[in-house]
Amino acid sequence: MIGAGVSDDVARISAIKVGKWFGEVIAVNNCSLNVGTGVVGLLGANGAGKSTLFKMLAGLIEPSHGTVKVFGRNLRDEVGWYRRMGFCPESDALPGWMTGREFLALMLRLMGFEKAEVNRRVEYWLDRFELSEAGNRRMGGYSKGMRQKIKLAQALAHDPEVIFLDEPLNGMDPVSRKQSIELVQELGAKGHTVLVSSHILPEVESMTSQIILIDRGRVLAEGSITDIRDMMPEHPTTVALVSDDVRRLAGFLIAQDHVLGVEIESESRVVVRTEHALSFYRALPSWVIENDLTVDEILTLDDSLEAVFQYLTER
Amino acid sequence: MPIYERGYTNWEPSAGRARPAWWVIAKRGIAEPLKKRWLLVLLLAAWVPAIVKAAMIYVKLKAGDIADLLGGGWTSIDPAGFLAFMDGQRFFVFVLLAIVGAGLIASDRRDNGLSLYFSRPLGLASYVGGKSLIIMFYYFMVTLAPVYALCLFAYVIAPEATGLELLFLTPLRATLYCTLVGASLSLVLLAFSSLGKRSIFVMVWWAIMVMGTETIGAIAEGLGQDSVQAVNFLGQYHNAGTVIFGAEPRLAVNPLVSCLILVAWTVGAILILRKQIRPVEVVS
Numbered sequence: 195m196i197g198a199g200v201s202d203d204v205a206r207i208s209a210i211k212v213g214k215w216f217g218e219v220i221a222v223n224n225c226s227l228n229v230g231t232g233v234v235g236l237l238g239a240n241g242a243g244k245s246t247l248f249k250m251l252a253g254l255i256e257p258s259h260g261t262v263k264v265f266g267r268n269l270r271d272e273v274g275w276y277r278r279m280g281f282c283p284e285s286d287a288l289p290g291w292m293t294g295r296e297f298l299a300l301m302l303r304l305m306g307f308e309k310a311e312v313n314r315r316v317e318y319w320l321d322r323f324e325l326s327e328a329g330n331r332r333m334g335g336y337s338k339g340m341r342q343k344i345k346l347a348q349a350l351a352h353d354p355e356v357i358f359l360d361e362p363l364n365g366m367d368p369v370s371r372k373q374s375i376e377l378v379q380e381l382g383a384k385g386h387t388v389l390v391s392s393h394i395l396p397e398v399e400s401m402t403s404q405i406i407l408i409d410r411g412r413v414l415a416e417g418s419i420t421d422i423r424d425m426m427p428e429h430p431t432t433v434a435l436v437s438d439d440v441r442r443l444a445g446f447l448i449a450q451d452h453v454l455g456v457e458i459e460s461e462s463r464v465v466v467r468t469e470h471a472l473s474f475y476r477a478l479p480s481w482v483i484e485n486d487l488t489v490d491e492i493l494t495l496d497d498s499l500e501a502v503f504q505y506l507t508e509r
Numbered sequence: 510m511p512i513y514e515r516g517y518t519n520w521e522p523s524a525g526r527a528r529p530a531w532w533v534i535a536k537r538g539i540a541e542p543l544k545k546r547w548l549l550v551l552l553l554a555a556w557v558p559a560i561v562k563a564a565m566i567y568v569k570l571k572a573g574d575i576a577d578l579l580g581g582g583w584t585s586i587d588p589a590g591f592l593a594f595m596d597g598q599r600f601f602v603f604v605l606l607a608i609v610g611a612g613l614i615a616s617d618r619r620d621n622g623l624s625l626y627f628s629r630p631l632g633l634a635s636y637v638g639g640k641s642l643i644i645m646f647y648y649f650m651v652t653l654a655p656v657y658a659l660c661l662f663a664y665v666i667a668p669e670a671t672g673l674e675l676l677f678l679t680p681l682r683a684t685l686y687c688t689l690v691g692a693s694l695s696l697v698l699l700a701f702s703s704l705g706k707r708s709i710f711v712m713v714w715w716a717i718m719v720m721g722t723e724t725i726g727a728i729a730e731g732l733g734q735d736s737v738q739a740v741n742f743l744g745q746y747h748n749a750g751t752v753i754f755g756a757e758p759r760l761a762v763n764p765l766v767s768c769l770i771l772v773a774w775t776v777g778a779i780l781i782l783r784k785q786i787r788p789v790e791v792v793s
Contacts, residue, residue, distance in 0.1 A: 289617075
């Protein structure tokens with residue numbers, strides 16, 4: 195099983211009814227979730243409680259109530275397990291007086307690597323993020339994108355199995371952004387658990403289809419975007435079909451079980467509303483063949499992450 | 510082909526011996542200030558009194574009590590003389606520790622760096638222990654190291670006059686004293702450092718703590734208010750140290766009371782550190 199919403203026995207990260215108050219402010223309220231291998235996006239608007247939940251999962255904030263386990267353990271009680279975890283914070287957490295090379299080396303030494311291996315990994319990751327030349331400069335003079343890359347490098351350099359990336363692409367240029375997205379996908383494909391938080395939907399959508407959606411401190415949904423979308427009967431999926439005989443197509447579709455409504459939008463396009471998108475997609479080819487219908491193109495209009503997010507948060 | 514196009518590389522960790530996290534933090538923190546030339550000059554300047562004392566020890570051992578007349582108890586090579594020497598180093602202790610220690614936690618807090626530290630296999634004790642060692646190293650450099658050098662020097666020039674006391678017992682007393690004082694001072698300074706995010710504010714508080722309390726203590730002494738001398742922060746260390754060195758108390762405060770005061774300061778510092786050092790960023 196991959197991604198969010200996995201069972202307890204395969205979950206690398208699990209949270210049971212965790213909550214966090216800061217004074218009278220409830221940042222996270224009664225959240226439960228399981229995350230297995232692969233890339234999972236933690237989504238929510240600014241102030242939704244993402245970073246707080248993220249840090250609780252990473253063992254960096256103690257929950258006010260509930261339990262968090264990574265590898266079935268409480269990380270703060272067994273800090274040795276942090277060797278198997280990488281964390282890239284959202285905040286600009288770099289000492290400006292250190293060079294990039296010194297900083298990465300220090301972070302690796304703290305992970306317990308010996309000098310020769312530290313040097314090898316530092317050079318690899320600086321090179322990977324095209325920072326080899328800048329590596330000897332103080333990080334205080336780095337651009338936002340360079341600082342972001344160094345933060346990402348320190349989270350990955352010790353090759354952790356579970357990786358927490360809090361808004362990892364902030365400030366990166368388009369090329370670095372693309373490379374970083376590919377890197378995250380690659381890590382997920384190789385069996386790492388990558389939990390990526392972001393409030394930018396296309397960013398998450400480009401990395402994974404597995405999401406945990408959080409709003410006002412609560413987990414609203416967890417799983418694949420399609421599955422979540424299918425579980426929203428109050429928001430039927432809208433599908434546009436392009437055909438050279440839209441009237442006959444519309445007349446046929448309106449009589450089918452899963453179809454709630456049909457609208458002829460133009461001479462070549464009909465829009466269908468269905469309560470079960472998956473069943474509709476499965477049945478459509480046989481309907482077309484058996485009834486000699488024509489469908490040239492199928493366009494799903496609202497099963498994007500953005501639509502799911504809007505429906506769930508009512509924004 | 511550029512390496513970033515090669516794909517992700519997974520390395521198995523090598524079998525080499527890893528250093529504990531506190532050692533990594535301490536080593537890094539000790540090495541960084543040594544890159545500054547003016548700090549090296551300050552360290553050298555802190556050894557000038559030791560050179561002067563060495564010259565006086567030489568004169569004393571070779572020319573009897575004339576040196577005592579010139580330098581008073583400070584030239585003495587008995588244990589109390591070395592305690593007096595270390596007390597005389599307090600200006601360098603104050604300045605050096607302020608420079609080296611003020612920013613140790615404050616900068617990590619300012620940079621939001623605690624979350625990066627604590628996402629490593631590192632507990633609070635390792636973090637504070639590593640930072641404490643940095644302060645203790647520089648404290649030793651201007652107190653314990655000169656004492657060792659002076660004891661060795663005295664023994665080398667006149668082994669028959671100095672004996673085992675100078676070769677073993679005095680260094681042992683100094684080691685015990687400096688370890689206790691260094692640990693306590695470093696925790697107090699780190700507690701100050703954890704309360705701010707800017708080194709300069711920590712330095713100001715440190716100055717008030719050291720120089721302010723000493724001034725108040727001196728005024729109180731002048732006015733005959735002996736009990737007020739209990740506020741003299743650095744003075745308490747010397748006063749408590751008289752128990753280890755078998756010397757006369759420096760302040761009009763019972764040395765055991767000084768010990769209790771210092772224990773209270775140290776415990777207070779630990780409580781502050783436990784409260785302040787969390788991997789949590791400020792959430793308003």
